[in-house]
Amino acid sequence: MGRMDVERVTGELYALRPSEFTAVRDAYVAEARRAKDKSAARAIAALRRPPLAVWAANLPARERPEEAARFLALGEALREAHRTLDGERLREAGRVGPRLRRASASRVRLRSGASV
Incomplete structure (x- = not known):
């Protein structure tokens, strides 16, 4: 019997909605145990x-x-603007940040079916 790809399973599990996680994880654990892959069963x-x-x-x-990547760049811009006390860059980041967060939050709400 083949060994289970724990890295692949981990990626798949963490891509699921949290409400689906436990049942799918437990099914993978059972599958690994049936395959006598004890280390995979423990890891999962x-x-x-x-x-x-x-x-x-x-x-x-x-x-x-x-x-x-845009969020990371925004964080870098904010750090640099704070470090250099650059008011214009702080104002620009203040305009960009909320738009990024709203767009991201909308997608999360749609994907999760919950208010986030």
């Missing part, structure tokens, strides 16, 4: 369901890496 059983906020925060990185 040790995975914990992410809180909704953590899952939501990871959505852009998983599904829209370009959006995650």
Whole structure:
């Protein structure tokens, strides 16, 4: 019997909605045990369901890496503007940040079926 790809399973589990996580994880644990893959069963059983906020925060990185890159760039711009006391850059980041957050939050609400 083949060994289970724990990394693939982990990625699949953390892409699921948190409400689906436990049942699917437990099914993979059972599958690994049937295959006598004890190390995979232990590793998968040790995975914990992410809180909704953590899952939501990871959505852009998983599904829209370009959006995650924009958030990172915004963070860098804010740090640099604070460090150099650049008021214009702070104002610009203040205009861009809320638009990025609203767009991302809308997608999370649609994907999760919950108010986030």
